[in-house]
Amino acid sequence: MNDFQIRELLEEVKDPEVPVLSILDLGVVRSFSIKENIVDIVLTPTYSGCPAMQVIEDDIVSILKNNGVEKVNIEMVLAPAWTTDWITEKGKQQLIEFGIAPPEKSSVDKSSITGDARFIACPRCKSENTEMLSQFGSTACKALYRCKDCLEPFDYFKCL
Amino acid sequence: MTEQDALFDYCLRIGDSSLIIGHRLSEWCGHGPILEEDIAIINVSLDLVGQARSVLDYAGKIEGKGRSEDDLAYLRDVAFYRNHLICEQPNGDYGRTIVRQFLFDSFHYLFLNELVNSKDDFFSGYAEKSLKEVIYHMQHSTKWMLRMGDGTEESHRRVQEPLNDLWRFTGEFFAVNEVDKILISNGIAVDLNKIKPKWKQYVREIIEDATLTLPTNDWEQLGGKEGRHTEHLGFILAEMQFLPRAYPDATW
Numbered sequence: 369m370n371d372f373q374i375r376e377l378l379e380e381v382k383d384p385e386v387p388v389l390s391i392l393d394l395g396v397v398r399s400f401s402i403k404e405n406i407v408d409i410v411l412t413p414t415y416s417g418c419p420a421m422q423v424i425e426d427d428i429v430s431i432l433k434n435n436g437v438e439k440v441n442i443e444m445v446l447a448p449a450w451t452t453d454w455i456t457e458k459g460k461q462q463l464i465e466f467g468i469a470p471p472e473k474s475s476v477d478k479s480s481i482t483g484d485a486r487f488i489a490c491p492r493c494k495s496e497n498t499e500m501l502s503q504f505g506s507t508a509c510k511a512l513y514r515c516k517d518c519l520e521p522f523d524y525f526k527c528l
Numbered sequence: 529m530t531e532q533d534a535l536f537d538y539c540l541r542i543g544d545s546s547l548i549i550g551h552r553l554s555e556w557c558g559h560g561p562i563l564e565e566d567i568a569i570i571n572v573s574l575d576l577v578g579q580a581r582s583v584l585d586y587a588g589k590i591e592g593k594g595r596s597e598d599d600l601a602y603l604r605d606v607a608f609y610r611n612h613l614i615c616e617q618p619n620g621d622y623g624r625t626i627v628r629q630f631l632f633d634s635f636h637y638l639f640l641n642e643l644v645n646s647k648d649d650f651f652s653g654y655a656e657k658s659l660k661e662v663i664y665h666m667q668h669s670t671k672w673m674l675r676m677g678d679g680t681e682e683s684h685r686r687v688q689e690p691l692n693d694l695w696r697f698t699g700e701f702f703a704v705n706e707v708d709k710i711l712i713s714n715g716i717a718v719d720l721n722k723i724k725p726k727w728k729q730y731v732r733e734i735i736e737d738a739t740l741t742l743p744t745n746d747w748e749q750l751g752g753k754e755g756r757h758t759e760h761l762g763f764i765l766a767e768m769q770f771l772p773r774a775y776p777d778a779t780w
């Protein structure tokens with residue numbers, strides 16, 4: 369097996385909380401390599417307490433082993449810290465189609481402590497006339513918004 | 529005390545504080561005053577417990593006796609815990625929980641903001657990662673302080689009273705002991721004296737904006753960093769540790 373085939377298999381592994389998004393598009397796979405049928409993968413967590421990480425690890429091991437890889441070594445690193453800037457353009461497009469507003473650019477926005485002035489577009493009707501209902505949503509990575517035009521609530525994948 | 533002992537103790541202080549206050553917040557699961565807050569406070573809890581896991585894992589490696597993050601969380605007694613006393617104080621009503629969280633989050637944020645510069649690679653990476661999450665925690669508890677302080681007469685009272693009561697635990701954030709002295713000298717630990725004025729300024733501003741009164745009682749209740757705890761920690765551990773102690777080989 370070569371790098372290209374490994375990449376194709378990793379593309380199959382989805383974020384269990386956002387099942388349209390592959391872990392490659394999510395940006396949690398920092399590197400991988402194969403040598404003598406042993407695969408080394410470096411992963412980084414999205415959030416410290418993200419319960420999806422264990423599921424992702426298990427899924428990686430099982431898909432690679434089912435396709436003939438002998439051994440999979442997964443190393444979890446904290447630095448450099450994951451940022452939503454690592455979600456690919458393709459990934460952001462998939463989030464919109466799934467009904468989740470993708471994160472705005474540039475995550476290291478410490479002014480966020482004093483309040484949000486961002487305009488988040490509704491993933492359904494594209495209106496920017498939206499409001500935040502809660503900074504914390506259905507999972508650690510999302511905030512809850514509401515569109516004031518089509519009146520639908522929606523998730524926003526918040527910046528990190 | 530050797531440098532290794534100090535480093536182990538420092539890991540416990542950071543990890544235990546996040547674990548214990550995270551466990552406290554988890555008690556709100558299913559009991560939040562409104563659905564959005566139930567979800568918000570549990571998300572904060574999840575971040576903190578997640579952060580605790582990685583520091584306790586590192587603590588086990590520093591100690592070098594083969595103890596895992598689970599061994600450290602589930603098999604230590606009260607006297608071996610090093611969390612700040614404020615973390616173990618009971619939730620009370622939602623006003624009290626928010627005050628405790630606000631006092632802790634604002635310290636936690638400033639602490640991590642300095643820990644980013646640690647010469648220990650684990651701590652600098654850990655701080656950078658955690659900081660991104662803690663910004664959201666601080667934003668959340670700050671907004672609730674403002675909303676409740678500057679709300680109705682009753683909401684004001686429900687944050688002013690716990691503020692007066694919990695104030696005596698805030699001195700411990702900045703209390704320096706032998707562990708700090710050893711680790712500050714080699715650039716690993718945060719110089720707590722450096723963040724104290726920043727914390728006081730931030731907290732004073734928010735308290736004023738919230739139309740609350742800054743407590744004048746400056747008695748400092750210390751002890752958590754040396755393992756001398758209030759009576760509340762034992763009850764937390766009794767609940768948290770019951771299963772792994774009763775069924776030592778239990779797995780999911």
Ligand SMILES: [Zn+2]
Pocket residue numbers: 490491492493494495515516517518519520
């Ligand atoms: Zn809409």
